[in-house]
Amino acid sequence: MIELYEKVGAMHIHTVFSDGTGHHGEIIRAGVEAGLEFLLFSDHRTLEPKRRGREGFQDGVLVGIGYEINDHDNHNHLLAFELDREVEWGLPAVEYTRRVVEAGGWAVVAHPDERRHFLAEFPPYPWTAWASEDFQAMEIWNQLSEWMERLNRWNKLWRYLNPRRTSLSPTRWTLEVWDRLNLKRRVVGTGGVDAHAHFYPLVANIGVKIFPYKVHFRSILTHVLLTEPPVKDDAPAALKQLFAAMRAGRIFISNRFVGEARSFRFWAEDIRTGAVHLPGDRVPAGSELQFVIKTPLPGDQAVLVKDSRLVWKRRESAIPYHSGSPGVYRVEVRRRGRAFIYSNPIVIEGE
Template sequence: MNKAVKNLFHYNGIIHVHSTYSDGTKSIPRIAAIAGELDVDFLLITDHNTIQGKLDNLEGWYGRVLVGIGCELNDPQDHNHYLAFDVKETIPYPLPAQEYLCRVRQQGGFGFVAHPFENRSSMPEYPPYPWTLWDSDCFDGIEIWNQMSEWMEGLTHRNKYLRALHPRRSIVAPKPETLRKWDELNNSRKVPAIGGVDAHGHIHKLWGFIPKKIFPYKVSFRTIRTHVLVSEKITPETDYRQALNILYDALRAGRSFISHNYLGDASAFRFWAENGSEQATMGQSLKWEEGTALRVSLPTAAECTVIRNGLRIARKSGKGLNFPIAEKGVYRIEVRRKKRLWILANHIRIL
């Protein structure tokens, strides 16, 4: 592995979590304790239209888990949900989507479009909340994989028992239209991606009057993970505000990738580009010259697909892979294991 890439520090975490400050079922300290029982480094809370948990000084270290508090904003029609981070004051509700996008930036914050192409009818009490404001350039990134949205959208009368018994197995892949839109946007500007669990700990009644908690927080936390690569080491001895700044910088820049933890630990995955003199990892750019190549290092052998400007151009299987690059473009990697999508990497720009 390239030395510059090898020297980056890796942290994996859970994004898009609701607590009792909105419609979740557990307190932030209790949710953090659950995350601490797993191999989780950070946890980002996103209660609806409030950062009261942050104002109540609940950000910080909970054992080895770093907790940051953002919010999930929405417009008066309950569309255009936006996961906002690094905001200092509660943004008033209700506002038009373009207005709260601007206010997040005015506070020095950033955010990700949540479950952008949500479309479901299996649970009338949980209607879809799609994103419609695609002509705006004020959103920063996209939540391309939402665990709860996928589970609910795939729910039918015939399969609900199997999906309830094996909820993690039923999470398969992001929606194709989400990936197409993500690639399309990245052809004109950098739009980093995250994965989210959308955890609430709700109890659903799939069997008439018999309640079933399908996704307790711990089960949700074993599905979609977002991994970041940073140049500074973070430990519980690091001031939590400094640690959050390091984490947020990586998410803003797209120095990150997404994995489905059900298929295995993806922590050792790396994706970078190099030419004769320089290297670039996810979220970065590299000048094309003769000999430029994409490189992938995996924790175990798997199938890698290279996507350039939204089109699949190469596929190889192995553990350490090399893809020579013949032309400029916006490149990303998808990794499949056991014929299922395991890892999605943010783009690298070859200029």
């Protein structure tokens, strides 16, 4: 196995530059306290924080700034990273997605599967522009989105009081759409916190924050695997390195509430050539692979999924599995019955 360098961080963070309540400094401090190594911000419709120099290393945390675009109906939220300027406002989703990619940006579909209808104050913002073939990634697990999705007037208070207990798993629909897309082309799966720290009034002016940034930073985390030693000091180069790994699909997603997922690994060895393939890789038809999974703890349950179907599950570490059958192979890990880790897939292409 080749040496990998793991960076753990949080994606999809809002600040006072749009509808979040926190300033960059305090949010970064919350990230440091949570032990995170990178934070990727995405305020609605503006890259202003980037123009004001908020990108870079701060307190040892690598800060990247993108933004979140939406259409006129407020649907089709798209996170756009690695851009210096916003694309033209007011276009349909297929079009702004294309422009983001053409401008060299990384286009990530946000919270694609929202259907809630219980509370008027939280309408759904699903992705409907599936005609687009340009987006390069999608959020498969979004903390705030899942929290709101299962909210109703009876469980409201419990959910306010137990925010991290409410992260159960990505939706089956999202996972199936994601797997199907990967049959054709690489679509990277990411995790989002969608942190705003909104103030929500319960009675008169007494209310709660949903949720403090520090709560988000202990929920859905994104683990990025670098194949070269991490760049230090030079922030633009470090961001370039981080995004290159993310674009390549070298990502797994964990729920920090369930446990510490660092050191999870999933890779495949080509039986004939000995070449090692990492999540995000696509290998040609006819390849024979030995898949290897290493869970963080021996008691964790590893589940190998091919084309959305369970292939096998086991409670062992470093279990190999041999296959030459074309398909999208990825791993889910459960701990104490809870969804814990989702890898990106390794794909054996069809004929």
